[in-house]
Amino acid sequence: MSSQNPVFIPGPTNIPERLRHAVNVPTIDHRSASFGEIFAPLFPGVKRVLKMREGEVFFFPATGTAGWEAAVSNTLSPGDKVLACRHGMFSHRWIDLCQRHGLDVQVLTAPWGAGAPAADFQAALEADKDHEIKAVLVTHNETATGVRSDIGAVRKALDAAGHPALLMVDGVSSIASMDFRMGEWGVDLAVTGSQKGFMLPAGLAIVGVSPKALAAMETAKLPRTFLDFRDMLNTNPKGGFPYTPPVGLLYGLGVALSMIEEEGLENVFARHYRIAEGIRQAVGAWGLSLCAQSPDVYSDTVSAVMVPSGFDGTKVVTLAAEKYGTAFGVGLGDVAGKLFRIGHLGSLTDVMALSGVACAEMCMADLGMPIKLGSGVAAAQEHYRATAGAAAETSHAA
């Protein structure tokens, strides 16, 4: 693997030079006032990215998986019923985590490539007359299939059913890259991590929590210690942490938030859309299709490209690594071998994206797939030429 090439895995993402330097901080006493100065601005900064109207944000020295666990263990009790949809590897893993916590998971299924089915959620919630379902879990961006689900529609399903369950959303591969409206969508727990849209190394789980979820915390009986929101509430407002904080990452997050604000949050989303659209044009020019079933569910952070039948998508990834020193994502679970994934989130420019399209073309041609060299590159170039401009002036990723 070449350290000079950008990565095209959907997380961890490319770390811009400014953030690589930012996380390199000397040891400071985390009980001193200096820590509070680094820590305090992160709360309003993350709340703006999540578009929260009220509630709290917590940071744990962990990854997104711990964010799932924090959401569940702080608000639910053993045996509680939760409703979730399995339509990819990440939604599957969150369901597995709930089951291992002794929760009773009602699993809805959708094809891998489809979004979370709001109508099925509504039917299940309407059938739950006694309100036994305590939480609804949705994966905003299913990283395994490149599918974005409509969280606003799931909110409407809850409201239409008049159901009081908490709405928990995995936004690990969408938050800070695709529009996320915690307040407007009535999300009670939003989970993300540092190594995707925030462009940092792995090591921070970030959880947005609504007042309703904070109230549920008071009676929740699942065991938690390291991930206990209450210990955060008791220390964070005074500039403290319940144990040793990862100061370098927190400092880096402050700089990442500045970079996002300098570019403009909406411009960040627009850049992700533009870059994703160029990749999608390339996939179309190759004569291939995406795992995502229709444009309304296309993800702007990862594209899962179906390989022609008779070919193995994993071989594209292996060849890219071995021959060209470049990383793409493999197919996971039900779609293993059937596709390869191009991650296009975080710090990325048109020029970087074009190199990924070119590399994927070389690998597919090497494997004997019927791909014309340059076809996808040309399609992406046309898209970037036609749409570059205002966004280029604000791009920070240079």
Ligand SMILES: *Cc1c(COP(=O)(O)O)cnc(C)c1O
């Ligand atoms: C990356 C990711 C996670 C969490 O993974 P970690 O490796 O624990 O950070 C969870 N959900 C989705 C959708 C992801 O893309």
